[in-house]
Amino acid sequence: MLNKNRVCVIVRTKDRPLLLKRALNSIFEQTYTDWGIILINNGGEVGPLEILLEQYEENMRSKIKTIHLKQPAFMEVATNTAIKQSDSEFITLLDDDDTWDPEFLKVCVDALDTSGDIDGIVTHSIIIVEYIEDKKLYEVSRKNFNERLANISFWKLSRKNLFTTNAFVYRRNVIRDIGLYREDLPVLGDWEFNMRFIKSKRVKVVPQPLAYYHKRDSTKIDSYSNTNLDLHIKYDELIRTEYLKQCINEREVIKGIVTFGFGKLNQIIRLIKTSFNR
Template sequence: MPEPRERVAPARRRDAERVTIVMRTKDRAPLLRRALDDVLAQTLAAWHLVVVNDGGARQPVDVLLTERETAFDGRVEVVHVDGGSGSMEAAANLGVERARGDFVVVHDDDDTWAPTFLEEMVAALDADEEAVAAAARTEIVHEDFDGTSATEIRREPFVPPGEVVSLFDLLRTNRVVPISLLVRRRVYDEIGLYDPVLKAVGDWEFNLRLLQHGRVVFVGSKPLAFWHQRRRAEGTASNSIFGGADHHLFFDRHVRDRELRDYIERNGIGGLLFLAGYIEETARYYSLQETVRRVLHRVRDRGRTLLRLGRRR
């Protein structure tokens, strides 16, 4: 991985940096502009922003930061990674490693928050010292992007089922995206950083380890985080779940297979073979097609029985 070069923020008081915000970006200055202003709009000012320019052009990023230098007031640094870090997770790790506060959150350059996001999330973890992280009520914002500006199309809720963050749900699919999750800084020392091998689903894999480590509280009577999606965008403007759909499928299987091998090594394959067969047979038995077939067989058998009885008379 190329050696990152950085512009370091001036030293600030420890109490002025309760939250480290990691912002990954690459060659989409209009979205980055919106994200930077989103951070500056937070009602909680005790944060430190690390912008990780992961292989993108330097000049547009530096210009945007210089334009906001007064507003940032020393609370920002940028890490330029010439050639790219190799994965989104490796880029996130570069930011986490520079965290100096109590909490860490990944705010990618295309997502946004409600102005009170940091204030409410920090308050929730301050009030619950046993929780390892907090997950915010989230909305998906569908939008179009023409290269210079984004136009909102519609919104829909994106929350964990029952508004509870659980391993049960995470085993099926990720229910907490980076823009929604505030994590205690010490947790990264306890469970490790994001897996840099994963070019997709790294946030899901981290969340699985996080939930095994401790409890994640759900925060917000109204949406505090906004996950922006651009289904029709291409290139650097697209979301990884759409532009990198093949990566998502491959690395989803990679994570599951890796954990399955570890489980089998420790427990053997017998129980899993039984469950796989039982689930497949149960699903087939209760499928609509099989239900219709059983009903038709019963009707046919009943008809044959009535026919035989009629002949005997």
């Protein structure tokens, strides 16, 4: 188990050393330093990853615990593996293709320390569109994501995911109450977890764009691409249907119907946008 730090940074990766190096550098550049990294190699090659890590000095490598999964698994299998292998006060996720502002961890930890009744902190995000060519990264554009987000409620979150995965820092003890991430979901595991989180816990928004979410529209290297939309649509409907059934059983019918209805509304909006873009 990793030596106890206040923050466990979970980094999930698979055969993307170019992006992983950028993500790790982003963590090492944090002004807040009481953190440790659990690096989950999700069924990827071991050699290139070890070569990358050898580029860092020993005092930096000592802050990384690497776990190699023998076979590729769904993302939340990797997440739960990391959580079980750490003993931190706070948890946050930074995927291998994303980055942070150097002040991200400091701002989030300070907010949690000064708000004892708050279970999680979310910052604003910036979406960065980029592409890879000749093993180099090129930025195309950037824009604020959900810049008007001031608070998070169950109803808002049931409409759609309101924040990027890397914008969230939360208290580990919450997991005792709501459980770990669902390992049967190939996508949207973070949103499903967030839904359970907000149902009984409090999340505060820090309106500073400190989380950078990177997207690649196209690339010649498959492993460097983002997850496809069709899979998200399929599992969005699955999660909402399951939640509707759960709410009916728990006599929270209106909450279930609204959550399920938001999914249908999202489908209609996508259909309209697709029609206009033809």
